[in-house]
Amino acid sequence: MGKYILAVNAGSSSVKVTFYTFENPPQAIADAQVSGITAPPPTLKYQRGTVKMKEELKEKMNSPQDAFQYILHRCFNDPELSEVASDRDLAYICHRVVHGGDYREAVEINDETLHHLEALEDLAPLHNFSALEIVRLCKKELPSVTSITYFDSAFHQTLPGYVRTYPINQQVAKANGLRKYGFHGISYSFILRSVAQFLNKPQEQTNLIAMHIGSGASICAIKEGKSIDTSMGLTPLAGLPGATRSGDIDPSLVFHYTSEAGKLSPGSTKEMHISTAEEILNKQSGWKALTGTTDFSKIAVENFPSGAHKLAFDILVDRMLGYIGNYYLKLGGQVDALVFAGGIGEKSALLRRTLAEKCQCLGIAIDAKANDKGPEDKATVKDISQGAGKGPRVLICQTNEQFEMAYHTVQLRL
Ligand SMILES: Nc1ncnc2c1ncn2[C@@H]1O[C@H](COP(=O)(O)OP(=O)(O)O)[C@@H](O)[C@H]1O
Ligand SMILES: CC(=O)OP(=O)(O)O
């Protein structure tokens, strides 16, 4: 068996791949990310030891699968990364799969589990399809390496019945698996462990409002180390708006948007069945629909380039504020920290400042300089609160879904 772990995180706009040593805790030896898959040209960020590179890619990349194949080829053929040159060097491949249905834990891929996951694909066609394409590719091209899938939904198994249940016919709901699942759970698990450690508290006594804000964005209320509510639902479409997702809308809007809504979309393939409504609300909405860009760094700027950019920013702030208020009440005001994470949560000082100002009535105050500076390379968690304020601390957590998967693999298999 090889000595390294390959962790793959296929998100909606990026593919992040990290190679780790198979030891406790795992150490990253190389990290490659292709981002901008939804806003070409794609860019590659590659880090190996202390060497960092960033380049625009000329290759056309239509999907996370293309990006994964590109990264794998590049890493295996990098003479400076001779530790991992082929499947013989790998012990495990960890895959982030967004929708795990009723799975409570990670599973090892074999014919049976892969078949079960394929049956779930229709519940989250836009996310699971790409992840499973990568799993299938690894099975075919790296057949000697065991693949383990980690699920975004598993962290939210603790949602109370009244939170996970939609008020619809319960027979229909049960027969079709129609309930709130919640996502970004691999990230929330990383955030909980890192923040509890930072606060020097046991996880079972830690209460957080954790915000994973990236191309897909969600918020989670964590009470005594357990998810008690989260903004995404049956699929990652629910809750906050995202780069190309509408987030919550009145469900009736679908019936008025276009008469084609219920038909299969042109994006459907033999393997992936999506309706026009799903395609529109998942891929043609969000801030892309409002501003034309999926890049939030072009939206969250001090002087908004247009009214549409300001509107997109204001909508995100408004919806986030709604969840913060909601979860503050659900946690009975006992909140250790408000945590910003994800590409936007970690990088947009403007978003954090705007929200902190609007949360002043909860006793929240941030240190302007610390906030502007943002996260620092070495520290996973950074406190940007102003002194020992009355309210919850405000933290930035550099979340790392690849590390979380490698970490659990080592705990279970070493
Ligand atoms: N400086 C910045 N300010 C605001 N947003 C940023 C900044 N840098 C990157 N982003 C945004 O972060 C998002 C990507 O976040 P990430 O969590 O990596 O997404 P995903 O995992 O869904 O692919 C993109 O929308 C990108 O524009
Ligand atoms: C669940 C989800 O939306 O994931 P991502 O933000 O990586 O697209």
Ligand SMILES: [Mg+2]
């Ligand atoms: Mg992500």
